[in-house]
Amino acid sequence: MLGLCFFLSLMCLARSDTGETCPSFTKLSLPSAVVGTGLNVRLLLYTRKNSTCAQIISSKFLGNLNVTKKTTFIIHGFRPTGSPPVWIEELVDSLLSVEDMNVVVVDWNRGATTVVYNHASSKTRNVAEVLKEFIDQMLVEGASLDNIYMIGVSLGAHISGFVGEAYYGQLGRITGLDPAGPLYNEKPPEDRLDPSDAQFVDVIHSDIDALGYKEPLGNIDFYPNGGLDQPGCPKTIFGGFQYFKCDHQRSVYLYLSSLRENCTITAYPCDSYRDYRNGKCVSCGPSWQEPCPLLGYYADNWKDYLKEKYPPMTKAYFDTAEKKPFCIYHYFVDIITWNKNIRRGSITIKLRDKAGNTTESKINHEPAKFQKYHQVSLLARFNQDLEKVAAISLVFSTGSVVGPKYKLRILRVKLRSLAHPERPQLCRYDLVLMENVETAFQPILCPKLQM
Incomplete structure (x- = not known):
């Protein structure tokens, strides 16, 4: 059992240095975790x-907290080595940069630091009780539950849910960042985070096959890259601790990306990741006069629309890049072919601007079926956004190593941006692709009336 608990202890996040001249997050070490706290x-x-420079506050001393402003609580999770979360300082700075608010870091490191995951989990309701006592005093001083926002990471997500339940779901908002799965999977709503715990609950699931919770827990649940393996994370145990914690931790860094001006991550409501990858769930956005949900801090901009148009628990999917800020730019590649016989295969598309910048997308989630005079719409994802595309190149592949090489005869190919539908759509007509041969061309503007 201890071995299992130690494996679960890899839910930890990494270290962070804090200044010694001000109150800082509790720093402990592995020996403390072995003994328990x-x-x-x-x-x-x-x-x-x-x-x-933090100020220590409590239910008996609110300090400089302004009860008329939004108060955001940041609640961490399991800390099996006792080190402070590496992302704490960046998250505090980013939140204060976007809005004038109170940010309260809930430091329960003494309690979360243990190699036995069950021991940390057993203390979550006690943490919630402390927070309720504090919020009760805020309310006495004139605060509003509408202005209470909780960001809970892993076990912290369920702590947020317990606090919200104590106020009968009247908290303004809860964001769950990869809520913990072990010991919480298949639990009833009162024993975990659930949509009724706040007026708006949004959740990011980034490790549903290991340390995170798989099923929906909020009004809207975001599944980056399907909620499974995250790009840029180690794929084997040779990646060390990062192999165990990287996917779980990615939810925090995706949330942080939403606080940067240069990265807006759009998600697409969908029944499954497969349908999203096949381009079946992109019926929102400016071109459809219907907003798409945004990941992270600004997700609540979508809550009113969610209530009107979508189920009470909505799943949304999107892909990310391997590195910060993780943004992916979506395009549709519409292809009409005129081959006599059906062709099945994948398309790789590369874009280049006049400055020579290039970005590439291999659309190979599932082989596309190209039929004569039928349009196939492929969802392409690029790591870089090129404002003005000067050249396009395509490669067609059946994936066959042996056998004949095929041609794909294209009647028309069209490129249209989902992120910027106001940009002109680009076309090319009468094109022949030789299998596994890159074919480059300069696009022209599509006729305006063309759909």
């Missing part, structure tokens, strides 16, 4: 006036 919850307040 008793629960001690510390609340660290940051505002724009003290963005780099």
Whole structure:
């Protein structure tokens, strides 16, 4: 059992240095985790006036907390080595940069630090009780539940749910960042985070096959890359600790990306990741006069539309790049062929601008079926957004190593941006692709009336 618990301990996140001149997140070590720690919850307040130096607050002392402003609680999860989460400082800074609010870091490292995951999990309701006592005092001082926002990571997501349940779902918002799965999977709603715990609950699932919770838990549940293996994370145990924690931790970094001006991650409501990858779930966005949900901090901009148009628990899918800020830019590649016989295969498309910048997408989720005079719409994903495309190249492949090489005779190919539907659509007519041979061409503007 201890071996299993130690494996689960790899849910930990990495280290972070904090200044010694101000109150900082509790730093412990592996020996403390082996011995175990008793629960001690510390609340660290940051505002724009003290963005780099925390103030210790409690239900008996609210300090500089302004009850008329939004208060965002950041609640971490299991800490099997006792080190502070590496992302804490960046998340605090980013939140304060986008809005003038109170940010309260809930430091329950003494309690979360243990090699026995079950011991940390057993303390989550106690943490919630401390937070309820604190929020009760905020309400006495004039705060509103509408202005309470909780960001819970792993076990912290379920702690947020317990607090929300205590207020009968009247908290303004809860964001769950890869809520913990072990010991919570298949639990009833009262024993975990669920959509009724706040007025709006959004969840990012990034490790559903290991440390995270698989099923939907919110009003909208985001599944980056299907919620499974995250690009850029180690694929084998030779990646060390990163192999175990990278997917789980990615939810935090995706949320952080939403706080940057240069990265807006759009997600697409869909029944499954497969349908999303096959381009069946992109019926939202400016070109359809219907907003798509945005991942992360601004996800609640979609809550009113969600209530009107979508089921109470909606899944949304999207892909990401391997590195920060993880943004992917979606295009549709519409192809009409005139081969007499059906051709099955994948398309690789490369874009180039006048400056020589290039970006490539291999559309090979499933082989496409090209039939005479039928349009096939393929969803292409690029790591880079080229504002003005000067050249396009295509490669057709059946994936066959032996056997004859085929031709794909294209009557028309059209490129249209989903992220920027206002951009002109680009076309090319009468094109022949030799299998596994890159064919480059300069596109022309499509006729405006063409669909």
